[in-house]
Amino acid sequence: MASLFFFFCQLLLSLGRSFVAGADQVPAMFVFGDSLIDPGNNNQLLTLAKANFRPHGIDFQEGTTGRFCNGGTVADHLGKLFFYILGYQGKRIPMDEQLQNFNATIEELSTMLLDKTQDHIRRSLFLLAPGSNDYINNYLLPLSKRRSKYTPEAFANLLIQQFGRQLKVRQKNSPLLLDNYDKARNSKPFCFGKCQDLYDLGARKFVIANISPIGCIPNQLTAQDSDTGACVESVNLMASHYNRKLKEMVDQYNAQLKESTFLYWDAFSFGINVIQNYANYGNHLNPLKYITKDVKSLMFTKASLVIHDEGFKSQNTACCGGGKWKGQIICLPVLSPCQNRSEYVFWDPYHPTDAFNVIASKDLYQGNLQASFPRNVQQLVQS
Template sequence: MEMSYYYFNRVVLVVCSIVVVSLSCFVAGDNGNLGASFIFGDSLVDAGNNNYLQTLSKANIKPNGIDFKATGGNPTGRYTNGRTIGDIVGEELGAPGYAVPFLAPNATGKTILNGVNYASGGGGILNATGRIFVNRIGMDVQVDYFNITRKQLDKLLGASKAREYIMKKSFFSITIGANDFLNNYLLPVLSIGARITESPDAFVDDMINHLKAQLTRLYRLDARKFVVGNVGPIGCIPYQKTINQLKENECVELSNKLALQYNGRLKDLLTQLNENLPGSTFVNANVYDLVMELIVNYDKYGFTTSSRACCGNGGQFAGIVPCGPTSSMCQNRDKHVFWDPYHPSEASNLIIAKQLLDGEKKYISPVNLRQLRDL
């Protein structure tokens, strides 16, 4: 379902969980009481954690955030031109603000009662994923960080109330997995050895087994309401189209095949967890089909292109050089499905957010986000 503007031996460093949609949001009950949104994942969910790391994966430079009204168009570390899906959903449900990045200085005290963001551009399910960026926060460490927050909540609310707050009023959203393919298994040169020694089936098994352990750890820390996004059509992003010299209506077959293979296993895993972890609700967000719908039928939604990045440089689809101060930028950002070579625009996020909030089971199941909130 996370842009770096640095280069390593003249190879553009691809960052984050491309086109995997941020599923993070605040939870607002009908009575006005707000729960917390605990956000885990990669760059499409990262709201600034990587700003505090010595890493090659950052999005804290212009024109990122140019349409983010909360900062007057200044970058925050979000890897898009405006709001993430989580920001939009939170506003729809009446949230007073956005989940604070765990590494931010103000992630203390009562601020954490609205939620905490642990996500990191370049992060993945597997610990080896994203190592080309030097520093990033993988999913295992993100869960470790939540354990710290969990103890802080006990001190703020008392053990009993903290447990109830987490179990009944809080969302846990997980948007991760694409980096494990694009910045690990499929990474040019660096991953050749891994692909020789490990089949796609074995690699996907490894991902699923690690994710199962990570989600189970969160459950044992009292998480109950989970939203888990699958991996989007990573073979259709402008970067992949550009470097493979594809036509507008073509996508990289292998990348999408791997995503679909993982997505099938993820669906089975979430069904298993729903059955085996009492009191839990694991929601499967089918962002692969959501994003593919925008890519294939872009004109139906008012877009003029789903192939060319609004902000970027290089090749037919501006998909080689990441978005930064020297990049070309389209005049109408609302007409592009993709903001940069890797991430959706705010206009796309608005459309996807509606489906996550109120969509049918083909996109989000067994319940949508409004229904999950009210459980």
């Protein structure tokens, strides 16, 4: 169950300068996820899953970078709401190895930040969005061994157990059992060199995204031979099994790890709402049109904000792809993308458009993700 690991951060000390208003909200943002938020880590890997060619990046300020999108990912747009110029590094590796790499990253930071490293990590934002590829590129494949071995409920349990272990403490029979909680509570709040999970590595501000409605993506509409373009409920039900268990785990961590905050983003409900009411989602801004090319200035200009007055016009057909619903063939250089990309929910058979990602990032940053404080990312980073 490999997934992508990458991080982007803006270190105040390493640049030795002040930032524009808003940048002091969070010193860094570390992102763990899959191709939905990949900035181009697959470029140097021996894999067919690449996006380092046109028309990917056709609307991105820096051009084609390896993002599976016509523009920016949710992480890109969320970072821009902090007024950050984003830089990336990482590769596709198992999550446990990702933690080892992040452990090494903290050691490197400590050489720059010295005794300020712990505070830097504690105040940083950790965005995690795993799970989708475990279904799309594993469990849902026609000849998947996982599917013959595990029921949907059992597979969801397997993923939650693994993810929970990587977030915090080892688990026994139940994916919700924090058997090392007392030990963790009494241990040092920060370490590097031997820690095995993000909490022990110092992370305290988490945003956990659940699996989006993968039964609605063009790839699954094609795979399940949908005639109407309606979401495949059996696939969405699998995602719902995982999402329910993930929410239970997040709630338990919030109750037991008082010094940390785990903010749960219901990407599934958000995606369903956009897809079902796609025509109502207009007036979305495209921040990629106002980031300056002068990276040294670390400033933004809003002079060229683009506002789309009309909502989406296509909620189930990809802008770039081939076959039914354009979900059978991935976006390739020989294929011409749609011209009106801001009117499409999906960019290719698997990934949303820049326009969708703009709306999603605004929901993360300013929406009501939960009833209690912090309600959104903006409140989380300021807490």
